[in-house]
Amino acid sequence: MATHEHTIKAFDEEIGQLRGLIAQMGGLAEQAIGDAIEALKRHDLTDAARIVADDKKIDLLEHQVEALAVRIIALRAPMADDLRDVVAALKIAGVIERIGDYAKNIAKRTPLIDAHGEIEPLSILPAMAALAIEMVHDVLDAFAARDPAAAVLVCERDKAVDDFYNSLFRVLVTHMMENPAQIGQIAHLLFIAKNLERIGDHATNVAEMVYFAATGTHMAERDRGTAPTI
Amino acid sequence: MATHEHTIKAFDEEIGQLRGLIAQMGGLAEQAIGDAIEALKRHDLTDAARIVADDKKIDLLEHQVEALAVRIIALRAPMADDLRDVVAALKIAGVIERIGDYAKNIAKRTPLIDAHGEIEPLSILPAMAALAIEMVHDVLDAFAARDPAAAVLVCERDKAVDDFYNSLFRVLVTHMMENPAQIGQIAHLLFIAKNLERIGDHATNVAEMVYFAATGTHMAERDRGTAPTI
Numbered sequence: 001m002a003t004h005e006h007t008i009k010a011f012d013e014e015i016g017q018l019r020g021l022i023a024q025m026g027g028l029a030e031q032a033i034g035d036a037i038e039a040l041k042r043h044d045l046t047d048a049a050r051i052v053a054d055d056k057k058i059d060l061l062e063h064q065v066e067a068l069a070v071r072i073i074a075l076r077a078p079m080a081d082d083l084r085d086v087v088a089a090l091k092i093a094g095v096i097e098r099i100g101d102y103a104k105n106i107a108k109r110t111p112l113i114d115a116h117g118e119i120e121p122l123s124i125l126p127a128m129a130a131l132a133i134e135m136v137h138d139v140l141d142a143f144a145a146r147d148p149a150a151a152v153l154v155c156e157r158d159k160a161v162d163d164f165y166n167s168l169f170r171v172l173v174t175h176m177m178e179n180p181a182q183i184g185q186i187a188h189l190l191f192i193a194k195n196l197e198r199i200g201d202h203a204t205n206v207a208e209m210v211y212f213a214a215t216g217t218h219m220a221e222r223d224r225g226t227a228p229t230i
Numbered sequence: 231m232a233t234h235e236h237t238i239k240a241f242d243e244e245i246g247q248l249r250g251l252i253a254q255m256g257g258l259a260e261q262a263i264g265d266a267i268e269a270l271k272r273h274d275l276t277d278a279a280r281i282v283a284d285d286k287k288i289d290l291l292e293h294q295v296e297a298l299a300v301r302i303i304a305l306r307a308p309m310a311d312d313l314r315d316v317v318a319a320l321k322i323a324g325v326i327e328r329i330g331d332y333a334k335n336i337a338k339r340t341p342l343i344d345a346h347g348e349i350e351p352l353s354i355l356p357a358m359a360a361l362a363i364e365m366v367h368d369v370l371d372a373f374a375a376r377d378p379a380a381a382v383l384v385c386e387r388d389k390a391v392d393d394f395y396n397s398l399f400r401v402l403v404t405h406m407m408e409n410p411a412q413i414g415q416i417a418h419l420l421f422i423a424k425n426l427e428r429i430g431d432h433a434t435n436v437a438e439m440v441y442f443a444a445t446g447t448h449m450a451e452r453d454r455g456t457a458p459t460i
Contacts, residue, residue: 070303070317077304087300094324173414180407187403187420194421 011082014072018065018089019144025061025096026140028054030133032103033199037129040110040192041122048110051103058100065093081216088213092143095202095209099136102195102202109188119182121171121189125196128164132196135161135203139210148214151207152223161200168193241312244302248295248319249374255291255326256370258284260363262333263429267359270340270422271352278340281333288330295323311446318443322373325432325439329366332425332432339418349412351401351419355426358394362426365391365433369440378444381437382453391430398423 032051039047069090072078078086113119135154142150172190176183211219262281269277299320302308308316343349365384372380402420406413441449 066317070313073300073303074307074313077307083300083304087296169417173417176406176413176417177410180410183406183413184403187399187406187417190417190420191424 007076011072011076011078014068014076015082015085015089018068018072018086021061021065021068022089022093022096023140023144025058025065025093025100026136028058028061029096029099029103030136032058032100033106033129033133033136033196036103036106036110037126039107040113041126043110043114045111048107051107055100055104058097062093062097065089069093084213084216088143088209091209092206095206096136096140099199099202102199105195106192109192112188113185119175119185119189121168121175121186124168124171125189125192128161128168128193128196131157131161131164132199132203135200136206139203139206142207143210143213146210146214148211148219151210151214152219154207155204155219155223158200158204161197165193165197237306241302241306241308244298244306245312245315245319248298248302248316251291251295251298252319252323252326253370253374255288255295255323255330256366258288258291259326259329259333260366262288262330263336263359263363263366263426266333266336266340267356269337270343271356273340273344275341278337281337285330285334288327292323292327295319299323314443314446318373318439321439322436325436326366329429329432332429335425336422339422342418343415349405349415349419351398351405351416354398354401355419355422358391358398358423358426361387361391361394362429362433365430366436369433369436372437373440373443376440376444378441378449381440381444382449384437385434385449385453388430388434391427395423395427 032054035047036051038044039051069086072086073083076082113122135157139151139154142148142154169190172186172193176186179186208219211217262284265277266281268274269281299316302316303313306312343352365387369381369384372378372384399420402416402423406416409416438449441447
């Protein structure tokens with residue numbers, strides 16, 4: 001085999017490893033979000049503590065992505081498309097790590113929310129979480145398939161998560177007014193809703209990175225979903 | 231000049247550029263936090279809108295850091311200390327960009343908080359913001375001076391910001407109970423307090439990166455400040 005071909009093969013293998021690590025990170029992050037909402041619903045403090053501890057696995061994978069990406073850039077000095085791909089992987093890993101942090105954050109609030117308090121808005125969160133998880137899942141599929149059209153579809157769904165958040169915000173504020181004794185707990189639910197909304201924003205950011213990596217151009221403003229909510 | 235010396239000189243110049251861009255980003259982010267809290271206090275919607283728009287400058291600088299860091303890694307293939315330095319710059323730029331987002335987020339909430347409503351907890355926020363700004367300022371000084379001891383000092387101060395947040399959380403919840411009509415607005419203040427607390431966490435993260443870049447070892451667990459609040 002010629003040296004040139006050998007280099008290309010080594011590069012492709014390394015990029016494949018990078019994508020594999022990111023798929024692993026994404027799988028763990030999706031799982032963490034779903035588990036965190038489930039633990040919250042069941043007021044399962046043991047599982048909540050497990051989710052908090054497991055976040056370290058995602059952090060560790062991010063370090064591996066970073067080390068591998070830097071090694072690829074330094075050793076192979078990839079150009080154009082290939083370089084865009086490696087840099088995208090590096091950045092996407094950073095975003096998934098943050099998504100994992102949001103899941104951890106939800107788990108950390110579980111002890112502060114009393115399931116026996118019959119907090120009605122608690123029942124709305126799983127549907128919002130399902131939307132956010134779907135966005136994370138689909139954007140990582142788009143990355144794996146280098147599919148810019150699929151990335152645009154993910155962005156379009158960010159509006160649904162934002163709308164969900166905005167109506168939940170109103171529901172929670174109303175609930176606070178009607179149940180002053182639960183205000184502290186509802187404040188924690190407000191932060192949890194916000195975390196889910198931010199996960200949607202981050203999936204949108206990843207979608208923009210996937211689009212750029214795949215096409216070399218930035219996604220059109222109109223496709224970038226809604227302006228981030230506050 | 232020998233080629234080797236020439237390469238070293240070019241590398242040092244590029245690293246200097248990288249540090250200069252990060253100092254610029256940090257300056258803009260500090261300014262944005264202070265201005266956002268000031269605009270909130272004065273209910274100055276014009277300045278709040280300006281702060282939101284100006285965040286693009288920080289994003290642009292981050293892109294420049296990224297492009298330069300990738301070019302340095304690809305062209306110079308730096309080893310050990312030098313590579314750690316370039317990767318730290320890349321990561322620190324990402325964190326400052328997030329700090330800028332928090333300032334933007336505070337500015338975005340300004341129209342939602344009615345200054346004439348005489349919301350008393352509003353008067354506590356500037357002191358908390360001053361603490362957070364100081365941490366950002368000092369950690370970037372530590373990066374510029376490659377001073378690991380100064381980085382440890384920044385981490386130690388995260389506890390003060392966390393304590394501030396925790397007591398503010400209680401004050402705000404109590405205020406909600408006593409002023410049900412202001413619950414919506416206070417909820418926004420709660421998010422603003424959280425944003426400032428997160429800025430402190432991010433300054434701590436940067437401090438850990440500065441420490442690692444300067445020493446090649448990770449900061450001892452006990453020096454990393456408090457566990458991040460939820």
